[in-house]
């Protein structure tokens with residue numbers, strides 16, 4: 001999603017801004033821009049459609065410089081992808097960037113037009129620039145104007161701006177979209193993600209909901225939502241931008257697929273002892289709260305939702321804890337029943353997913369007893385707003401299509417099953433078995449990566465297809481869903497997933513030789529049922545690609561290609577079977593020549609609803 005970088009310094013900040021934007025590229029965007037001011041007190045603005053490199057090229061062709069500047073990568077929500085709609089937006093002396101959506105932009109636009117303001121874009125954001133200009137006329141300072149301006153907004157914003165007539169000051173406001181201030185020596189910064197500022201500082205202040213800030217070279221003043229001056233804690237970040245380099249890999253996605261054995265080791269590290277998960281792994285005193293939990297409500301979107309679906313099978317079957325799962329964008333807009341002693345569990349790679357964050361806030365309001373987030377980004381909004389957090393430790397994930405974030409979410413959720421189950425149905429022996437299965441996982445994941453060459457060959461048969469069907473049963477059904485999502489995301493092939501038992505209730509009508517059917521078939525209690533479903537497909541001329549346990553006794557023939565996956569304890573099988581499906585999508589996309597790391601229309605961290 002959109003990214004923001006801002007700087008106020010003695011030196012020319014243009015390269016700091018451009019480097020910051022490059023570090024935010026992984027989030028996905030469609031256009032980019034910068035606005036700067038220097039002693040001439042005139043806003044210099046450059047915007048370009050496409051990659052940050054297009055903006056860099058434009059600046060090389062006609063250089064701009066300034067000691068104060070703001071920059072933005074846009075992922076359009078209102079108004080098409082054009083240079084005129086790219087941020088920063090201007091209103092005479094004001095330049096402004098914005099992440100989020102202003103819901104009352106239409107009436108504000110009408111009101112501002114009546115006052116004589118002329119609009120040059122179709123964005124919701126431009127109303128903020130003009131409104132800011134309007135309020136500036138009657139305010140003693142820029143920050144006062146911003147405080148008056150945000151009171152008139154409905155919707156979500158992380159916004160940063162400057163006034164060419166007050167050139168050493170940036171002001172910013174946060175409501176529903178994250179912002180972090182980076183502290184330097186006689187220079188200060190602001191960004192929507194700390195990764196953007198790691199080359200210039202490690203000292204950060206995270207703005208809280210409703211905060212308004214004024215940032216100069218030597219000072220930071222923050223006001224809360226009621227306008228009171230507040231101190232926010234300064235944090236020394238230990239985040240590393242290890243993902244800056246693709247190494248030997250052609251794409252970040254492939255690198256991240258191959259990193260999974262290490263990522264999973266990191267997720268497990270220091271959290272298992274004496275045959276179970278250590279009590280404080282979920283936070284100090286987590287066990288005191290967890291022992292009374294009778295119901296878990298999982299909230300997530302996209303890939304994280306699929307991780308949550310697997311967790312529902314585990315929690316009910318192993319821990320004996322009732323579990324519901326719902327997509328965040330649905331949960332947040334309906335009245336739901338709050339069960340007794342219920343905990344809300346949110347899952348998000350970025351910790352900034354707008355719908356998930358809104359769902360968490362709603363859950364707290366309507367009476368959930370406690371909250372836990374499973375998240376990959378320390379210090380993110382979900383982490384800060386939840387009672388407990390469990391970091392997945394996948395490392396920065398740059399590929400837009402999630403891979404290692406998903407498998408580490410699954411590992412984290414299985415550890416949650418241990419943490420809750422030890423107070424419920426899970427015997428010491430079962431806990432030990434799960435721990436042993438988890439510990440065996442990194443090596444098994446390494447073995448499964450050896451399938452890459454076979455899968456590359458198999459992918460050739462997919463590349464000219466327009467549709468595909470993924471089948472699984474039990475806790476492999478969500479893995480089939482995740483496999484279908486991956487294929488859609490990066491190869492643009494229409495892919496659907498079905499619980500295999502549902503085939504005869506409709507989708508069998510679709511089967512023909514042009515519709516590859518992908519089946520995940522571990523050797524479990526449901527194997528015989530799954531084999532019957534496979535036969536139903538074969539009887540109708542379908543071509544099958546089966547990822548099967550080597551003891552499951554599937555044999556390749558004219559209508560069925562079988563790839564054997566190492567045998568693994570059933571409880572962690574969903575994690576293992578994810579890998580071949582990721583590899584399949586990757587290789588199909590490669591053959592199709594799509595943009596694997598930044599698929600069209602998609603963004604990494606979905607900070608708008």
Ligand code: HGA
Pocket residue numbers: 001002074075076077078079085098099100101102123124125607608
């Ligand atoms: N609504 C603004 C900003 C969009 C955004 O934050 N995307 O992540 C626009 O459409 O320009």
